[in-house]
Amino acid sequence: MAEEGSVGIVQTQQYTFAEPPYELELDCGRALGPITLAYETYGSLNADKSNAVLIVHALSGDAHAAGIHNTTDRKPGWWDNMIGPGKGFDTDKYFVICSNVIGGCQGSTGPWSINPKTGKPYGLSFPIITIGDMVRAQRQLIEHLGIAKLLCVAGGSMGGMQTLEWMTRYPEMLQSAIVIASAPLLSAQGIAFDAVGRHAIQADPSFHNGDYYETGEQPVQGLSIARMLAHITYLSDESMRIKFGRALRSESEYRYDFSSEFSVETYLDYQGEQFVNRFDANSYLYITKAINYYDVAAPYGSLDNAMARTRGKTMVLSYSSDWLYPPYQSQEIVNALTRQRKDVTYCNIQSDYGHDAFLLEVDVMKKIIGGFLQHVRHEDRKTRGIAHDVDSEAEFGPPSSASQSIYEGHRVDYEMIVDLVDEGSRVLDIGCGDGELLDQLIERKGVDGAGMELAQGNIVSCVRRGISVVQADIDKGLPTLPDQSYDYVILSMTLQVIKKPDYVLQEMLRVGKKCIVSFPNFGFWKVRAKTLAMGRAPVTRNLPYAWWVSPNRHVLSIKDFREYCAERSIRIERELPLNRKGLVWTARMWPNMLADEAVFVIAKR
């Protein structure tokens, strides 16, 4: 039965192209035809055909992403928890297409298909397929469906590689893209695991060099060994410890033989058995090889050149415990997009589930993907108010929970900062929290604004406000940002808690033509402490450091900050002493006395 929020009963469809006399040219130099692609669609295409979202699948996926095939079907599509009415890919709003890949074995042309030239299954005579070939074929399907431009292409794992290929090969056909748990290329470790899996299949006596279709049995043992191995790489050490630990299947005592007795062993046996019933060994060889070959940068000379080709918004999601497509590989994509000044949002989602997290972390993915798609579709700011709600905070804790900004009072500095920024300028807010300041800047000054933030809850809030944000630790600086690439770089009420203020300020000045910094003024306390002696942080035999190079976190005053700017020959353009009511006019004489916070506009000399 179709559950609440399900797309219900769906039919897998097929589209055949490259029929004689035509053929599809492949990357390997050979041609293939005719080609059939299996696909499914959910929701309905709107009048101007602007709401189509293409879902591309991982190694063992297929066209059946959501819903069920009949009333007695117990097993819904592979991404049913993300695709449906009110779900992350909301079928009430979007026309969702999921396409199988060529080389596959679930309704699309692959090694199991009959070679029209021989009348027999291709087997290993099937040409080597690349991710590029898969996407080339998908493009034919999209055009067949009469869609000129996709609202979004999204996929996880190998699906993320197909998404990267779409972004670089057919940028004009995309409004946005979501690259999930993926990488610009597979690591040497990943290639090694796939190679061992292929060895296991090829070593199986039933493999018969790929011509096993007529024997009626496929290399079951080799394929199940390959699957067991791969399955380990989809989980994490943590998730396996939680799920199995060292539990025994049934006995309480060791059996002292070589049968599978640990729960984790019997679980893997089961995964292997299930897999061989639904997947073709030759397809496993071809698809893993396609993954191993993929390198989005190769055709363009560098990852930056490749990302320079992309258009529209991109969101990249990785998962903290994913070691098959580790977060640092997603960050390489994000960094290249950032260097190329593309509109990119990134979140490394905290999860114990390993690579499988992209199929399991539904709650946060629903919020972040749903919010992202809504703003891709409605570019006008008006909708932002609607889109934004704070219940994400309820789930992820208050923005400040893991935020680097510790300040939580009423933000008098925001007004000042918004006043200081020029209309329509390009702004980066580092430690942007839940995006409130950027929201005001976009609303009132129509700036092209982006944020940098550490806390997952804040990232989600920003995305749901339609603000592009990259998850990063500002204490690590802004290494991926080009010199002078923003009109303003803003650091509000965060300076006093970051580890390396000197380094971060130098980075801000490198990246921003102007920088705006606000911080609490400790000079003010010293006033109340009735001393005008020196508004400086202590320097003694035991603390032989100026505050800005101190390993201690820092208490600084307006005087301290002025002194720092002098030391580093930084030009102070504006200095605004504030108290809770706003600008302290009287403070123009004695800001360090009367102001309890300050906003500075600085720039390189």
Next chain:
Amino acid sequence: MAEEGSVGIVQTQQYTFAEPPYELELDCGRALGPITLAYETYGSLNADKSNAVLIVHALSGDAHAAGIHNTTDRKPGWWDNMIGPGKGFDTDKYFVICSNVIGGCQGSTGPWSINPKTGKPYGLSFPIITIGDMVRAQRQLIEHLGIAKLLCVAGGSMGGMQTLEWMTRYPEMLQSAIVIASAPLLSAQGIAFDAVGRHAIQADPSFHNGDYYETGEQPVQGLSIARMLAHITYLSDESMRIKFGRALRSESEYRYDFSSEFSVETYLDYQGEQFVNRFDANSYLYITKAINYYDVAAPYGSLDNAMARTRGKTMVLSYSSDWLYPPYQSQEIVNALTRQRKDVTYCNIQSDYGHDAFLLEVDVMKKIIGGFLQHVRHEDRKTRGIAHDVDSEAEFGPPSSASQSIYEGHRVDYEMIVDLVDEGSRVLDIGCGDGELLDQLIERKGVDGAGMELAQGNIVSCVRRGISVVQADIDKGLPTLPDQSYDYVILSMTLQVIKKPDYVLQEMLRVGKKCIVSFPNFGFWKVRAKTLAMGRAPVTRNLPYAWWVSPNRHVLSIKDFREYCAERSIRIERELPLNRKGLVWTARMWPNMLADEAVFVIAKR
């Protein structure tokens, strides 16, 4: 040719026992006999037989740990870089024994051996062997060699499991133990990888259910697949990226077929081929099964009960990039030993080499293992001066490089602290740096002292001084330490830079009957700044925190510290204001004015 520092040409020896009518009772309930163990020895046993070190090997290791077998032998023993004259296991000082395991295939009784009852090789009729059985057999060898007590048992990976078994099964026979890159038990992930490897062997048509010896060919493909898979787990993602990346074996272009073309593939092929020439498939099944079964805690109900049985000094070494025996598993051993108040030293060695690091990180291992063994052998402090040198700093950077203590001047507080501590008391110095204070405390007060420190260079310095030290981040508190388990817990000149001073001080008071804290006095600076107003850290609208709960790092004065003690109802037993010359007697009236640092002795009320 034997190189400089080599033990030269060695012979593998054999010892046979459990001959009729005797047999060795095994954990599986069956008995085995006769049993032959292959072993090698290096260096010479001293008169009182007190310098014997037993080396136990990993899954695919053997008795040949060092030297060469003949003048043309190109390949020295598996741990030749650690065993020899002047090396980590210095054969000029120690009599080093390396024993093969039963179940093995390099000269010891295993499934390849002839079953005297049938006159044929055992094959799978060989009984299941456990780590306990391996150690039981090794004990017979040690007694045969006339050694009543071993100076040390040391091993990595499965060798670490054998070491743990020695520590818990025959504690009276050990003076010390070194557990390297190991775990109390193998993780579910590790068991899963081994299970897949066994499947590959058993699925090989040449396996013949283990009776392949007479066929003249062993299951080569299955065994090489198992080895390739295992080999991946011995490396790290990082080391594989550095070593192979995506380099192709020869061609610059993809070959678009299923042959091994990436360098990492051909490397694994080579590893597989080499392995099948020297290792027996049945032994691989038996030994991996022994590893999967091992759980040091099982016979005793808990890891703490197991570690409670141990005697003497233990050193535990893990490697930062080891994901097969991850550092957290070594830390579980260390924590249990600590809870049981055992003498334990721990270092998580920074390395990119993954699990293989225990065979490759020779420099640091030579220093830390050499230093450890020297102090096990010479318990008297005199030798400590000799053993200690600071060249470790040259290699690992100054102690403060990654230390949590930032203070580097002349330590006037040390003298005061040494004076304050009672003779022969039990002392823990958290953030102990290179062990200087503990050294003075042991020399002058004969205390039972141990340290806690973060920086690897400092850990090495401590070990070479003969000081037991556990690598840990004091900001994470002292969760593994029982209440009131030390007479004194000391935190010198570190309070002002730790993240959560309140939490750490509470932990110190829980663990120590008395706590000694020294810190720089900011009140002193305020004196110089000509203000007596209030010796307090600022509290304003923008910093609504007392210094000790502030997310900012903290500037505190004697008054601040007194106030904190009052707030937390902590008893101040002594308060010693200091300047660079020492105790400031005149400061008794105005310590906050005249002292630039202070030492407090505090306890729970």
